Amino acid sequence: MEPTAHNQQEASTASSTETAEDLASKLNAAVRNRNKEAVMELLEKGADVNSKAESGWTPLQSAVQADDEYLVQLLLDKGACPHARKDNGGTAFIEAGAGGNKNILKRLLDCGVDINDHDDNGFTAFMEAAWYGKEEALRFLYSKGANVNLRRAVSEEKVKLHKGGATALMDACRERYFSVVKTLVREMGADVNIRDNKDRNALIHALKKACTKETYESAVSIGCFLLECGVDVNSKDECGKTALILAVEMQSPDLVKALLEKGEIDIDDADEEGNTALMVAVEKNYFDIAKLLCEQGARTDVGNLIAVANRNRNRNMADLLRQYNAKFVPETLEDWEPNSKRWRDQLKNLHKMYRPMIGKLKIFQYFQQKIQNTSQGGIYLGLHGETEVAVRISRSTEGDEEKRFFEQCGNCEHLLKLFQFEKAKGYMYLCFPLWEKNLEEYLQEPKDHEDYKGALKMIFQAVRELHSLGFAHQDLHPSNFLIDLGGKIYLADFDNKRRSIEDKKELINSDLEALSRLVLYVLTGGKKPLQQVSAEDLTDDSPDYHEALDLVRCLASHDERGVEGLSKHPYFSSKQEFQFLKGIWNKIKDLPNQNTVFQDFNATERFPYPSWTKEIDKDVLKIMENPKNGRKFKYKNNVNMLLRLMRNLDEHPDSRISDKIGDYAEYFLELFPELTIYVYNSLRRNPKYSHWADL
Known part of the structure; x- marks a missing residue:
């Protein structure tokens, strides 16, 4: 329909001196006033068709809200962006869902918008149509592929506050559109048992909102309809109230009876304050409902019901309760303190x-x-x-x-x-x-130190124990490792992902790979998500860096020793490293051919300190080569001689050396950090001496 000549105030006030902001403000005002002549004139004067007014509204969004098809098409023709978002993330298409105009929805869809696009609160056009009861718009959107069971997607922060997660069906139930509810379920297959992030299903949404006389009948009808459709009656609202308690609060005997006839609801279930359906009925003086609940076996020995009835001056209620064996119960407060700090x-x-x-x-x-x-x-x-x-x-x-x-x-x-x-x-x-936290939560806490070796020992033992039972875990995620009040770690599998190992080595290998990532995740303090952490995130300033890196590589390469063998890896035995190295020389010194022990087992992993005599403190080396009560000896640059020097220093301590370097065990392990893992792997890969590789 072409515009007719009438009030052109918005446009006529424009002058050549107006700024872009002035033109934009007037354009948005003209659209909201549905003044088509002013809109066209302002656009001709150069007003930005995609300018934004308060809260980020664009002219196109305002035209959609005004349900003006002519202006919507005009603005699109002039280059209006259908994807522009308001401050809350809403688009013209989402706004069109609330308006319910199929023609506008179709025009915007033709512009390539995503039919399931949502704003910052998770609302799609389909949800908006359900919220406002726009049944024909729902049918249209459904025919074009709208996701009926999409849950409201919100930010991680809002999820933590239990916001979001609702569906279009929940919205229709909440607003008591019975016809829309039936259409969603019967024609579109809406799932009646999806729950939002407060664990509420469609039935709870239907009964939760306070009723007016106009909406009471619809609420009861929706409730009964959902019961016929097999809705779960055990969902609760955010205050822990069951559908039965909400039906009592609505003062609906029919709905209370229908819920009880399902035979699936616990008549004595209580909300977070401990109130049962009968307690609510007595408190609110709903005699008929209280009588129905008593007849169906509701407990009368909780809640001091007689006292409540007397306080309400309701003698009939008190007599009813006594008939069903209610008695006055004096309240006693017990001082009880749980062991758990977290909970x-x-x-x-x-x-x-x-x-x-x-x-x-x-x-x-x-x-x-x-x-x-x-x-x-x-x-x-x-x-x-x-x-x-x-x-x-x-x-x-x-x-x-x-x-x-x-x-x-x-x-x-x-x-x-x-x-x-x-x-x-x-x-x-x-x-x-009961546990206090999981491993993921533990790693996010501030700590005085970052020694995670004890935690990894328990993790390895847990996986080893599971494998010994004949199962591979298949989900070694930090959230599955639970930590009790004493700091002990337990492995759980609540998602039932474990699989019987039998002869399937690939399942064991999968656990080893996952364990390698988990080791990195723990050693880096959980600073990156599990799937993003890599060996490059390890820092080499740790005295166990080389042992940890070797452990991760062994796990990732499906080492044949498995979790059982790798639980004895040098990483877990750092306190015994010096004694291990000293002991190896004691075994080597009696061999006729000492040089065969440390033959290069891999060209890329040769002895890492080929010039160790130049790296050691020159005074220490001089003292060791010229002992007070022994003959002189010249140490050579090979691993055997380094081990010999460490053994001799331990067996024949000299105060001149300890005064110079302090604890000699710490000194050598810090000076030669790769020595332990080199000796360990050399022995392990030498068939003749592999039995020595045991810390």
Whole structure:
């Protein structure tokens, strides 16, 4: 439709002296006022078609928001960029999703925009259409390839705050668009059981928002519809409230009844404050719902229900509760302090709140009590009796298999062990000793020193123990190494990636390669992501640098010794290095042909100190060649003679030398840092003397 002549105030005020900023401001204002004549005149005067107003809005985005197809096409024809973003990352196409105009959406799609593009808060055009109930726009976008089950993508910082992760279905449920919900599920296959980053599914979103009289019926209808579609009734909101508790708060007996009829919900489950559905009904004076819950077996021996009913002056409620054996319970506060420092606050909350017990286990399956995410679900804090535990929850069938594996780990020192287990309603609850942090978290902490050798010893032993059980881990990631309060490290496999070794050497080799990266990751303090770290990141100022580098190379090259043999690598025995080197000369000195011991085993790895007599302190060498009570001896530049000098110095100490260089063991190892690994590898690769290569 062509523009008609009317108010041209925006354009007529323009003059030849106006700046580009003036023209841009007036252009944006003209678009927002839908003044087509002013828009055309300002563009002709040179106004920037891609200029930005407050919050980064471009004229095209404003035209889309105004639902003006003519202006949208005009601005596109004049060079408006469809990919330009507002300050929040939104584009004209995402804005068009909120407006729901199919013609505008099509025009922007024809410009090559990504149909699943999202703003900084993770909203796509499809999500915006769902949020605002634009059903026809949803159908159009779906037909063009929009991802129905896309979760809201947000920054890592927002993920840590549990923001994002919602889907279009959750948005439609939240805004109570029943028709849109049905369309998304029935026509487009929306998954009703996806959870956002606060662990809430579509059912929780449908019941979470406060109801008005106008939205109450839609909320109940959506809730019942989702139940028919098999939605998981055990999801909770960010306050730990179940769908049943939210239905009680909505004051919907029909929805409460429908939830209970599913037979999958725990009627006595409580929120983070320990309130059950019955406690909420009593607190809010919802007699009919309280009666329904009592009839369905809700516990009346928690929450001091009689006191609450009396406080509300509701005699009928109190009589109902007494009929179902409720009694006044005096409150007692127990001063309990957990052992864990990391999880102290969550454990104290768990201890004091009411939770329905699973055998001897008290657990709150709620995101603020979750301590680790896995591909199989979360790991939650728990109390088994008074013992602090980490709990893995799985279906009974899978849980039985997991239980059998963890029972095999019972005699292993550094594999995660099973403490106890419970079964209930088709689920297995595997309880493990609680850890404080994982290796990835540990490396990010500030430390007084960076001696990671002890940690690597435990890591190697853990992998060795797993291999001895006949399994390759296949996911040796820092997050799978757990550290308890005493600093002991345990290897876990919550993602079930381990594989039976049998005769598959490639599985062992895969673990060795992963272990080589892990060694580098640890030795560099976790400063780079695991997959990015390399040998070049190691610094040579460490006294164990050459041993560490050799260990990494051995692992990466699938050394035939495996984890078992490499656990005896010189890197792990640095305190015995001097005694090892001295002892080798004691073995060599009685051989008839001493020179055959250190034959070059690799042309690229010759003796690294061919002129060692020039590198050693000249006074030390002079004293050793001219002993007080012995005959003179001239040391030559070969490895045998260097080992002989070190042995003689240790066997016949001289105060003149110790006064000069201090601790002679430290002096020699610092002066000749590659000597140990050279001697070790030379012996190991010499078939005749390989048995000497044992520190």
